Amino acid sequence: MAANETSGRGPRERMVFSAAQLIRREGVAATGMREVAAHAGAPRGSLQHYFPGGKEQLVNEAVGWAGRYAANRVARFLSALPEPTPSGLFAEMVRQWTDEYRTTGFAGGCPVAAATVDCAESTDSTREAAAAALGHWTGAVARALAGMGVPEDRATALATLMISTLEGAIIIARAERNVRALTTAARELGPLLDAAVSKAD
Amino acid sequence: MAANETSGRGPRERMVFSAAQLIRREGVAATGMREVAAHAGAPRGSLQHYFPGGKEQLVNEAVGWAGRYAANRVARFLSALPEPTPSGLFAEMVRQWTDEYRTTGFAGGCPVAAATVDCAESTDSTREAAAAALGHWTGAVARALAGMGVPEDRATALATLMISTLEGAIIIARAERNVRALTTAARELGPLLDAAVSKAD
DNA sequence: CGACTATTATGACCGCTGTCATAGTCGGCT
């Protein structure tokens, strides 16, 4: 089991990553299993081997991966900020998207949002995976806010607000092929976020 | 052309409405043409008659219908508020969703968001339809804000922020099957919105 | 070497989708 770490990561992880990549571009329904295998450079037969639960399992793992990725990014944003502020963190979260859209185009959105839109009503396990991913992400943001002096009870509320606004702005930006909604969100929400820091330092 | 208004609206309009209804539940890709006809109680043959542009045309019209509907709702919310305030308008916009989710369940999201997620990269005309729908909606909200004393330049920015936050909160609420994100958005964003009203009255 | 497990490789199947082709029906207008 340790001999397969040859090309970067194992083929299984590559397929999960590719699934997330494709889902965020085309949505869940339009993403085929064969397409995922091809994108990952993995053999088609590996699909039923690694994901006996079929497409549902693959999608759910892709959503989980996305949630962990987003949560990890929060930590990295934090350590990159000279003086951590709520508005600074939100600006970094937004900047990740504006950078991508400006450099590589508006091809992809958030895979968790895509999974929710496509599967919330039809596939309950995927809906739960999306909720869990959002929970991880929100938790990471809330902990970061708390570390900046935001009272515990408002930290989760503001984290939810930040992620709500970011997700919505991503959708608008993609529809308009314009980063405007994202930059507007960062600019307008920043002062509100910083105002929540308790003046005890 | 006037003889077909028998059962409520004509079959054509019913199909557009049904398409929007189904798209917001299952997404664009998972919504079949036959399913739309069945849901509208319309004959299957009418599809190619009224929508020679195929599914793409039907989806685009459904998105356009949703945009007009959302814009009209803004006007109705306005006239229903005793004293119009930005936070009051946003609270009404949010309440439309919390009411639906509490009474009929978390089955559906915003059809414009669904169309964007599913078609932004694959079908450019649908992406444009979504952008136009968001534009109508944002314009209606911005005009409402301007009428409350919000300076013109900030009105569109705040309207974009409101719709971004609402769209994101809808997704989160649907994933969690919990209205929390929506109520949080209304509560946290309200003061920020009201603070933008110029103190000239 | 033999055996056993992990992985890969295909091919087939069935269901569903959007679309087209072709008739059929209805209603009114001349």
Place this chain on the structure above:
DNA sequence: AGCCGACTATGACAGCGGTCATAATAGTCG
């Protein structure tokens, strides 16, 4: 009546989807 347009009704088709069945191939351990 005759015609014509709008609408309805089916059926077929080609394509693609996920999934299963069945082998073939490593790769490793006894």
